[in-house]
Amino acid sequence: MVKQIVGASLIVGALFTGTALAQTRATDDQQRDVNQQSRIEQGLQSGQLSTKEAGQLERGQQAIDRQEAKDLKNGSISASEQAKLNSMQNKESNAIYNDKHNAVKGNPNSASSQRMQADVQRNVNQQERINNGMRNGSLTNKEAGSLERGQAHVDRKEANAAANGHVSAGEQARIQGSENHQSNRIYNKKHNGVTK
Helix, strand or coil, X not given: CHHHHHHHHHHHHHHHHHHHHHHHXXXXXXXXXXXXXXXXXXXXXXXXXXXXXXXXXXXXXXXXXXXXXXXHCCCCCCHHHHHHHHHHHHHHHHHHHXXXXXXXXXXXXXXXXXXXXXXHHHHHHHXXXXXXXXXXXXXXXXXXXXXXXXXXXXXXXXXXXXXXXXXXXHHHHHHHHHHHHHHHXXXXXXXXXXXC
């Protein structure tokens, strides 16, 4: 009987440890998303990044968000999935660094750059809301994965809008529509009563 209790305790402990590890991996990935979006925004504000470069970096963020969504679909991230995500995030981090330190400069005061700055700042805010929801338990990993699909959709719109180096008022309005939809999704998932 004692062996059965000890065995059951070890199994339960392993399950909690595995769940905690998967949750930690997911929240670490979310924090890295926040950090990388913040670096893109800072580059736009300082003129180190042009609107076109920021759009290209948003394309990289889209790929990361899509991978996170795929990995979190089952509620956890395996070690091999985490390794792939780390590799993608490292590649994106290097791309941000390289674009911020090349000869191409942006005009942070241009209307186009201002629009892109506002959109990227909104990405930072939305990623922080997802990250906070995961940390405080109001979002499950599966819910975060679903929200990452939405973030990838917004990133794609930003990348497409900035592909020619200019974000028009009409393009920004369409991006903001997607951001508003995503914001509502984040709120609803954080307040639906489903917790981890």
